[in-house]
Amino acid sequence: MDKKKKFKYYDEYGQPVDEYGRAINPKTGRTYEEESRDGYADNQASRETAQHRAPTPERKASGSARSSGPSRGIGGIGKNRNSRKRRKGRKRRIPLLKKILIAVVLIFALLVADTCYLLTLYEYDDTNESSLVFHTEQGVMNIALFGVDTRANNGESGTRSDAIMIMSVNPANKSVKLISLMRDSYVEVPGYGKTKICHAYSYGGPQLMMETINENFDMNITEYMVVDFAQMASIIDAVGGVTVTLTEEELAETNKYIDEYCWSNNMSTHRIEAAGEQKLDGIQAMTYGRIRKGDTGGDWQRTERQSVVLNQVFSKATSNPIRLLRFLHGLMPNITSSMSKTDFVYMGLRTIVHGFPSMEHLRLPLDNEWQYGTRDGMSVIEFSDDVLATHLRNYIFYDIDPTEDDAG
Numbered sequence: 001m002d003k004k005k006k007f008k009y010y011d012e013y014g015q016p017v018d019e020y021g022r023a024i025n026p027k028t029g030r031t032y033e034e035e036s037r038d039g040y041a042d043n044q045a046s047r048e049t050a051q052h053r054a055p056t057p058e059r060k061a062s063g064s065a066r067s068s069g070p071s072r073g074i075g076g077i078g079k080n081r082n083s084r085k086r087r088k089g090r091k092r093r094i095p096l097l098k099k100i101l102i103a104v105v106l107i108f109a110l111l112v113a114d115t116c117y118l119l120t121l122y123e124y125d126d127t128n129e130s131s132l133v134f135h136t137e138q139g140v141m142n143i144a145l146f147g148v149d150t151r152a153n154n155g156e157s158g159t160r161s162d163a164i165m166i167m168s169v170n171p172a173n174k175s176v177k178l179i180s181l182m183r184d185s186y187v188e189v190p191g192y193g194k195t196k197i198c199h200a201y202s203y204g205g206p207q208l209m210m211e212t213i214n215e216n217f218d219m220n221i222t223e224y225m226v227v228d229f230a231q232m233a234s235i236i237d238a239v240g241g242v243t244v245t246l247t248e249e250e251l252a253e254t255n256k257y258i259d260e261y262c263w264s265n266n267m268s269t270h271r272i273e274a275a276g277e278q279k280l281d282g283i284q285a286m287t288y289g290r291i292r293k294g295d296t297g298g299d300w301q302r303t304e305r306q307s308v309v310l311n312q313v314f315s316k317a318t319s320n321p322i323r324l325l326r327f328l329h330g331l332m333p334n335i336t337s338s339m340s341k342t343d344f345v346y347m348g349l350r351t352i353v354h355g356f357p358s359m360e361h362l363r364l365p366l367d368n369e370w371q372y373g374t375r376d377g378m379s380v381i382e383f384s385d386d387v388l389a390t391h392l393r394n395y396i397f398y399d400i401d402p403t404e405d406d407a408g
Contacts, residue, residue, distance in 0.1 A: 007024060119341045142167070144225070145166070147161065147165075164181040174356075177361070180363045182299050186382050206338070210224055226337070244308055254288045254291055255271040259271070272288075365387070
């Protein structure tokens, strides 16, 4: 039998061991411990190693049947530890995905809740029961925007509109166009004859104003929003103010109106310190956009100043979702609109689906297409209604910029 022995040492069970008593794998001639350390041990070898490393009377009695139990060898322990780590890793990933999903759902729910809240803040005028959903033209939504100072008479008829604009939203082109109409434009006001366009608001409110725009400029606008200029400061502050460049004349006139506004509202005045490029807060920017007397350029230059302020406000508001929500929280409590909640949701969804839109601005009539005149003792702006209507429709529906044609 000794002749058949392949190894030098054997344990009491007849299993080969080395000079230190460590079990040897008969197939490889290496100790199980070495194989486990080098990554070669299998589960069966691990069970045998565990059996030979610490023999007990119980193991002697049970014999090889005991070896069929759970592996306790060094290799088995390593593998079990690795498998436990893998299981733990998988358990961590699943809750993380759940957390992300829960966070997304919560954010969406908060946005929906905040949107519903915002739609309770504005004043709804249901005089005109038309719906923006059914009055889009060539996929474009047109809304009349009027800026008024309601401090004197709470927005009722008798208030003149300081700013007259058409907001044209084209979701397919991802564009929002603001078209400013000069308030001293001499037009036909239905039922009142020829006069300044801003008088239409005084005679019949936003409904007569829309009718005047539609009849003079070949439009079909059915919805409007009125923004209270007295509260415009909070809207501008909501986006962090605006940066403008002031002349000395604009500085003097703006500071005069800042003093007037602050005194009438029992506030401490905060004038603009110097001409040139300045960052203006809400009150400063609001008054800057309304001045027109002195050597500040009259109505046409005021329209330009308003466009500078509004373009920056809208651009900042749409730069990111958080700033947009801040802007809407400043805007919605200060508007009156014929648009229903459904109209607002419809316009918002159609616009956002295509991504945040870019802002464009145009002032009509163009610089070389109008002249000052005097009618019934009023200083007015005279121009061709047909030419303006052509520019307006081409710009809104066909993306033809009349200033580029004019430059060429």
